[in-house]
Amino acid sequence: MADKIKVMIVDDSALVRQVVSQVLAKEPGIEVIATASDPVFAVDKLRACWPDVLIVDIEMPRMDGISFLRKIMTERPTPVIICSSLAESGAQATFDAMAAGAVTIITKPKAGLKSFLEDASNDIVQAVRAAARANLRALPRPGSNAAVNALNRPKLTADAVIAPGMPTAMARTTEQLIAIGTSTGGTQALEAVLTRLPATCLGIVIVQHMPExxxxxxxxxxxxxxxxxxxxxxxxxRVMPGRALIAPGGRHMMLKRSGAQYQVEVVDGPLVNRHKPSVDVLFRSVAKFAGSNALGIIMTGMGDDGARGLKEMHDAGARTVAQDEASCVVFGMPKEAIKLGAADQVMPLDKIPEAMMSYTRSAL
Known part of the structure; x- marks a missing residue:
């Protein structure tokens, strides 16, 4: 029992507390030690027993989930999973929670909640297991993030969106670019990297697993x-120096060539590696249309999306980098890429901006 992941659920919906508790109770190695209808009740229960993972809603009586999250992170940093609706009125609040240190997000609908939670049981369990392993010390502390929920369905590869193949022979170009893929912990990691880049940096294309x-x-x-x-x-x-393009949630983004210039194509399609946008889709398109004219970077994230795509970039002549374990919130995606031999270099987060600028200088 001592080795089980202890979970507390804080949600004003009795249905959510009941269904999520039932889902987790079926899993060996996970124990729901308490539930609470709002953060004030949760604080009382935390005094008795502190969990390994908290599942928290945003809109609750007496104290909102963001204030509760900030309190937790100040007093005793603990992995927090946000379980929130994607209602437009609540989207900013949920994003603020991610920025405050939540490690991942489960998006729940306004209607059909019970069936959704049951269908997504595998994703809830995976989120809890990943959160329990999260390295909270790797979260950059901004001056005072998300794995997207994926339903339990077949795990498709990038073949479902873009055909594999060797780099396409096209007009020569001197333009180069940087492609980044990340997931859990990526909102904080991207902020740490992008805020350190000057306007002279090469054009950047990014997939961050995140909902619409x-x-x-x-x-x-x-x-x-x-x-x-x-x-x-x-x-x-157009992909151009001084600009970073982030793939829209719910759409895949691919690199294309237009003459001697690069541009992006934003398309619908099936989930790839249970994600949309998918890092593998972006990286394969970069391998195919940019080849050796690109730098590929895979950063903190749960799962393996992007690992095979980075290997394709590497095999096409691109330079490739994986974030190291110590600086990752979740060392999933980089670990899988390293295992495939996809990374030329493995480095901590704080070294990645300089690697990008070094590549930029070499392209001039």
Whole structure:
């Protein structure tokens, strides 16, 4: 019993508390030690027994989930999973919770909640196990993030969106670019990296696992903090120096060539590695259309999305980097890429901006 992951659920919905408790109770190695209908009740229960993982809603009586999260992170940093609706009115609040240190997010609908939670039981369990392993010390502390929920369905590869193949022979170009893929812990990691880049940096294309409505707010926030332009990608946007394009939540983003220039194509399609956008889809397109004219970087994240894509970039002549374990919130995606031999270099988060600028200088 001592080795079990202890979980507390804080949600004003009795249905959520009941169904999530039932889902987790079936799992060996996980124990729900308490539930609470709001953070004030939760604080009383925390005095008796502190969990390894907290599952927290945002909109609750007496104290909202963000205030509770900040209190937890100040008093005793603990992995927190946000379980929240994607209602537009609550999207900013949920994003603020991610920025405050939540390690991942489960998105729940307004209707059909019971069946959704039951169908997504595998994802809830995986989120709890990943959160329990999260390295909270690796979370950058901004001056005072997300794994997207994926339903239990077949795990497709990038073949479902873009055909494999060797780099496509096209007109020669001197333009180069940087491609980044990340997931759990990535919102904080991307902020730490992008805010250190000058406007002279090469064009950047990014997949951060994040639901619809969140990527636009995330990009807008980063744009206000960075010297480079950061925005949610639109179909046909050009990849150019001083600009970072973030794949929209709920859409795949691929690199394309237009003459001697690079641009992005934003498309719908099936989940790849249970994600949309998928890092593998982006990285394969970069391997195919940029080849050796690219730097690929895989950072903190749960699962293996992007590992095979980074290997394809590596095999196409691109330079490749994986974030090291010590600086990752979750060492999943980089670990899998390293195991495949996809990474030329493994480095801590704080060294990645200089690696990007070194690559930029070599391209001039």
């Amino acid at each position: 409505k969140f990527t636009a707010m995330f990009a807008e926030r980063l744009n206000g903090l960075c010297d480079i332009e950061v925005r949610e990608a639109r179909n046909g946007d």
